[in-house]
Amino acid sequence: MLAWFDAHGRHDLPWQHPRTPYRVWISEIMLQQTQVNTVIPYFERFMQRFPDVHSLAAAAQDEVLALWSGLGYYARARNLHRAARHIVERHDGRFPTTLEAWLALPGIGRSTAGAILAQAFDQRQPILDGNVRRVLARYHAIDGWPGDRAVQDRLWQRAEAAMPHRRIADYTQAIMDLGATVCTRQPDCTRCPLAEGCRAHATGHPQAWPGRKPRKALPVRRTAMLILRDADGRILFERRPPAGIWGGLWSLPECPVNESVPRHCRERLGVDVDHLSAGATVRHTFSHFHLDIVPVHGRIGGASALREGGTHILSPPDEPPGGLPTPVRRLLRQP
Numbered sequence: 001m002l003a004w005f006d007a008h009g010r011h012d013l014p015w016q017h018p019r020t021p022y023r024v025w026i027s028e029i030m031l032q033q034t035q036v037n038t039v040i041p042y043f044e045r046f047m048q049r050f051p052d053v054h055s056l057a058a059a060a061q062d063e064v065l066a067l068w069s070g071l072g073y074y075a076r077a078r079n080l081h082r083a084a085r086h087i088v089e090r091h092d093g094r095f096p097t098t099l100e101a102w103l104a105l106p107g108i109g110r111s112t113a114g115a116i117l118a119q120a121f122d123q124r125q126p127i128l129d130g131n132v133r134r135v136l137a138r139y140h141a142i143d144g145w146p147g148d149r150a151v152q153d154r155l156w157q158r159a160e161a162a163m164p165h166r167r168i169a170d171y172t173q174a175i176m177d178l179g180a181t182v183c184t185r186q187p188d189c190t191r192c193p194l195a196e197g198c199r200a201h202a203t204g205h206p207q208a209w210p211g212r213k214p215r216k217a218l219p220v221r222r223t224a225m226l227i228l229r230d231a232d233g234r235i236l237f238e239r240r241p242p243a244g245i246w247g248g249l250w251s252l253p254e255c256p257v258n259e260s261v262p263r264h265c266r267e268r269l270g271v272d273v274d275h276l277s278a279g280a281t282v283r284h285t286f287s288h289f290h291l292d293i294v295p296v297h298g299r300i301g302g303a304s305a306l307r308e309g310g311t312h313i314l315s316p317p318d319e320p321p322g323g324l325p326t327p328v329r330r331l332l333r334q335p
């Protein structure tokens, strides 16, 4: 890794020259959600205006936010400002040198604290930002989503075990660079110094790591769809409102599952129905919920006064008045 870093790593980042605790700290906070190339001009402007922790602590919050404007995630800037005041007031302007003291500052998590201590104080501290997680999950073929506690614990163990006993600052920059430039979403394993021992690479499909976030269990909604036939075998179709799910498509009239179908039909559709029977439930899945559709078959009574017009029409089932949603087509094909 270190040989690769010497040849291919990034050595010209502004916070590396000089690599002081203040500059490393500011850069690490800016880099938390933002790419290096975007951060560089912000970092340089910030350093011009606030060259040290005292000038930052003395500034008005509005001015700090103004210099942050465009970087997004403004809680980072507010926390940075609060942390600067904390360092000046409680540490006399000197930067902490222990993990615990850094973690006590607003906006500092374990990985950020580790990165600062490794790069600014040459302490053997592991880091586990998004890039490093990806490299380690692939190198060791660690299954599971890294947001999961157990997976994260395994990754931290690997991050600790991987630390060298010398040049820790360079190693920290090296593994971040590797994740940012080689072991990216689509890794370029031919350029990677870790390829020989990498278990994900050996499988031939390293992109399978790290594991994806498990999909949340979707809520289930239920509705009854009414397949109502008249004496000629025609079915009652209903046009859906223009906005919302299946907006503007033709569909079947619906009835809440806990309502009386005959009453609903009389009051809402102006038809009397009888001979009701329920068919097999059909599930349709949208991005944010499952819809369980209970088909209810029925016969439209002879004396009905259907309110036809723009939104309701009787048509043969194989000649619907327009486009139908997929699950409605499936329902109509049910025996």
Ligand code: SF4
Residues within 6 Å of the ligand: 135, 138, 139, 182, 183, 184, 187, 188, 189, 192, 193, 194, 195, 196, 198, 199, 200, 201, 206
């Ligand atoms: S060999 Fe490929 S998958 Fe493995 S760490 Fe290197 S770039 Fe990532």
